Amino acid sequence: MKFVFLNFMLSKDEVKRIAKLARLELTEKEIEKMQKDMSAILDYFDLLKKAPKVKVEAASTKASASRRDEVVSSHNIRDELITAAPCKKDDYIKVKTIL
């Protein structure tokens, strides 16, 4: 399938805004390609506009989809988890200063 004509074109600034929200650093080249690809895909999503309206309240309250706070037994993998951190000091994971 080819998308020659697009009803919709995402602006470069919009791509940059979304990338910032998503915590992704993109190069200029990546931004251009992302603009083109996302526009084509979002254009395709327009198809959903013609789908009939339905109520979804029922779906979101199903027991199987809900989450409860459960007590999960300890796995004793504390050391392995700390070892996995790229930057640490003794038993602490090190992060950059925030303030």
Next chain:
Amino acid sequence: MDLTELAIKEAHEGLKKGEFTSVDLTKAYLDKIKKNNKKVNAYLSVTENLALEMAEEADRKIKSGTLEMLTGIPCAIKDAILVEGEKCTAGSKILENYIAPYDATVIKKLKEQGAVILGKTNLDEFAMGSSTENSAFSATKNPHDKTRVAGGSSGGSAAAVAANMAVFALGSDTGGSIRQPASFCGVVGLCPTYGAVSRYGLIAHASSLDQIGPLAKNVEDCKIVFDAIKGKDPLDATSVELGIQNTEFKIKNLRIGVPKEYFAKGLEKEVEEIIREAIKKAKDAGAEIIEISLPSSEYALACYYIIGPSEISANLARFDGIKYGLSEPAENLLDVYLKTRGRGFGVEVKRRIMLGTYSLSSGYYDAYYQKAQEVRELIKQDFKEVFVPPGAGSRSGGKKVDLLFCPVSPFPAFKIGEKTDDPMSMYLADIYTIPLKLAGLPGISVPVGKIKSLPVGLQIIGNHFEEDKIFSIASQIENMVK
């Protein structure tokens, strides 16, 4: 005897009778992997030491007479499933050197049975893709034609089984990632019902869709592995205990639906002929075949590519350069995030994170995410309309059906590189595997024919938790096309 050609039961019998040991079997596979993996790139890492240790342990178990069906049987694991102490990359540079700190529940279950883990198989990065070309560690090639893709995202697992580099493999299916590579590589692959198998220890992609399942040489093997890994796990809140599934179903007593939307424009003629021929065989065997309609099918792909990426954008927020994996040096915390994620993630992963972030962002949520949830409800309703309700006898309830027969993919394995520049054309490869995922239904791919050297799979879709019905009928179809 070439030990690497044996299916599970044959290998099990051989081990039980002492014709060969698990160490013999494991070494035969390790040799084959050494010789052939370079050509196919099915494995990202071979866990030779672990495999031999496990094989020795299995041989002790066999000697003591306590063997189970999978004891001593060598298998391959998709590299998105954690095996304690081994690398787990998810096909991504961001996890290139990550060592799994614990076993996934499915691995724990395989270990309890005494299965032997040969290595970790290639995949599209974070299981996002339909060809394994999105792997940061180069594409897997189709063993039937090495200029073509193995499918994806569980392409490495499918290729490993197809090339006799494992007796069976585990994969994961979010939008078609077990069934489509199984179809392309000519093996059997099951995507179980949502909730049938624990996902604890599977690196998350889209949590309302992700499911672990088996890829195997035949339907019987596929069922053996499914039975070994299924069931409730306190560590995955969505998992449920399945009832005993040993009912045998006869094809002549069943009504099979053929969804007309799956035979519309876009389906390659030769694929259609092979699928129609399989349907005819079912009819000749006494099944009642009726054409049915799933009218919301046309929305499924768009719906999936909103819901999937939305969940991806949330799930992959954990890759921040702080807790594990790659960390790019930077001046401040925000730059650590931006640079680590910008350099660590590949093109497709970034694209989906962006799409998801957009769909969930203020001002667009209603038009995209909310709308997609509504459409998902329509798709669920479509399937509910056509299936015989669980517990009701077959052929009851008017024109309701027991199973659906349709293609897995509109085309056989495509050329490497053919679709990599156009994400929309790659997304369309999943058009028949996505709808059932949105409804949480199980589906299998069974090889039913070939176009020249390229295998074509038939997709059999069942109602929730009716894997037994799928296996029964898939096995009968398998015999008919032999």
